[in-house]
Amino acid sequence: MEWIKRVGFLSGLMAMIIFVGLIGNRADAAVSPLITNFQPKLKTSQVITNYTDSDGKQHQEAISHPGITMNAEQLETMQKEVRSGNEPWGKAFEAYANDTFARKNPRLYFESGNDIFIHILGPWRSGNYSNPSGYVGDRVNKDGATIFKQTIMWYITGDSVYRANAMNAIREYEKIQSAVPAYNFRFATLTYWLAASAEILRATDSPKADLNWTQSDTDNLTRVFKVLSATYNDHSYWMNQHQFNVMGTMGRALFTNNYPLYAEAVEATTVNNEGTHGGNNGSIMYQMRLMTKNDQTGELLPVSAQHVQLIEMGRDVGHAWDDIGGLSTLAQTIYSQGTKVDPTTGAVSTATNAVNPFNFLNDRLLAGTTYMIRYEKGEDVIWTPADSSRGIYTQINPTSRGRIDPFLGILYNYYKYDQKVNMNDSRYQPLTQAYEAQMPEGTSFDYPAAGTLLFTRKSAE
Structure with missing residues (x-):
């Protein structure tokens, strides 16, 4: 109860602060000194593609650029509001800029002289590394987050230092030549980060010609994405790990x-029908599962x-939060493309009853x-014993109860x-x-997060 009182007080206090600060659309915060006179402009485009649906019908469908994580409207809103010093974007940007991954001198983990970053090995002993793909995967995951955050900093501030950091790092990753087919979802995460960053970088021009995106960058990154796809797939991996794999596939x-x-x-x-039905399936339908029976006893539950319960809470709190971060990121990317899905099957749909992914199965992700x-x-x-494919979770793991991760924005x-x-x-x-008590929402090196900065709509003015 003390938590509830504290959150309620902070939520109310924050609401008052935001309300007062925004009366008359007034910019309360000083414009960040990181903002330069150069304002990157987005070049938007749509590519018309042919698509055959599950019923054998052919459609022409558009893919919008930029449109991985954030669409053009969301990007332009974020940039405009930060550059005007408006709240809540101003404080959110200040926090974002102080993240170690977003500073002007970020650490990069790519080891240009180490061949296992160019020819990625499988999970077996090689030289000094008992698991070389694990060694590389942990590092490239962080580099991907750094590249994305440097890209966001560039787009907001117009400072070429950030663009140089992002472009130079991407061009290091364009050197990847091969990957042994082996499971490591971190390369899927890297793929998503690189794709989301490249969307913004190729949609903006730099005052420095050597930092402009080129067709060679597109060709090289396309090749690298295909190479990395040997290390993951989007149907068979366990719970939150499934979502990382889908992020990589979607970005590519x-x-x-x-x-x-x-x-x-x-x-x-949404469903992952090709995966296990229940158990380890990390889709919205099965991870945010409607419990209709006790999986331990087989007893059906009365209506x-x-x-709905979040299944991975039976494992631990951190990985359960990852389900929220992963599924929210995927739903956000689908939504940014303007794609709707069948309300039952979750497949792409243009029917009149199609819904946004957030509203799928009666807002199952929210539930x-x-x-x-x-x-x-x-x-x-109420917790109902649930199958995890690695045994039955008979109760919620209470360790670290009270933790709120930055995945709600x-x-x-x-x-x-x-x-x-x-x-x-x-x-x-x-x-x-929960969200307003922690505004501005923090960052992550697994998901875009930073919801206050990235996803606050212009109507918040």
């Missing part, structure tokens, strides 16, 4: 204008006792997220600004309290 598909592959990644986000928030803030929730901004719901309604209040 959009960057290369491969609509069939993109459609496959969309369905793998009145059926509920699972709300379930976790309620538990983490101290409420009693995507959902909060969608429902508040796009759905325009009453965020104090009981259905949305847990999300509202």
Whole structure:
């Protein structure tokens, strides 16, 4: 209860601060000294592709650029509001700029003289590394996050130092030549980070010609994405790891204008019908699972006792938060493309009853997220024993209860600004309290996060 009181107080206080600071659309914060006179402008485009759906019907579908994680409108809103010093973007940018991955002298882990960064080995002993793909994977995951954050810093500030950091790092990764088929989802994460960054870099011009995106950059990165795809797939990996794999597939598909592959990644986000039905499946449907029976006893639950629970909470709190981060990132990318899905099958759909991925299965992603928030803030929730494919989770793992990770901004901004719901309604209040208590939302090296900076809509003015 103390947590609830504290969150309620902080939520109210934050709301007052934001309200007062935005009266009359007034810029309360000073414009960041990091902002330069050069303002990057987006070059937007749409590529029309051919797509055959599951019923054998052919469609022409558009892929929008930029459109991985953030679309052009979201990018332009973020840039404009930060450069004007408006809140809540101003404080959010200040926090973002102080992240070690976003500073002007970030550490890069790519080892240009180490061949295992060029020819990526499988998970067996090689030389001094008991697991070379693990050694490389941990490092490239961090580099991917650094590249993305340097790209965001460039786009907001116009400072070529950030663009140089991002471009030079990407061009190091363009040197990758081979990868042994072996499982390591970190290379899928790297693929997503590189694709999301490249979307912005090739859509903007630099005052320095050598830092401009070229066709060679596109060709090299396309080749690298194909090489890295040997290390992951988007149907068979366990719970939150599934989502990293789908992120890689989705980023690669959009960057290369491969609509069939993109459609496959969309369905793998919502249902993943090619994967296990239940158990280890990390899709929205199965990770944010509607419990209709006790998997330990086989006993069916009465309709009145059926509920949604986030399955990986039976494992631990950190990986459960990863499910929220991964599925929110995927839903956000699908939404940025303007893609809708069948409300039941989760496949790409243009039918009149098609829904946004956030609204799939009656807002299932929100329901699972709300379930976790309620538990983490101290409420009693019903847990039904659930199959994880590695045994039955008979209870929630209570270790580190009370932890709130920075993965709520995507959902909060969608429902508040796009759905325009009453965020104090009981259905949305847990999300509202948890998110507003931590504004500006923090960052991550696994997901875009930083929701206050990246995803606050222009209507917040």
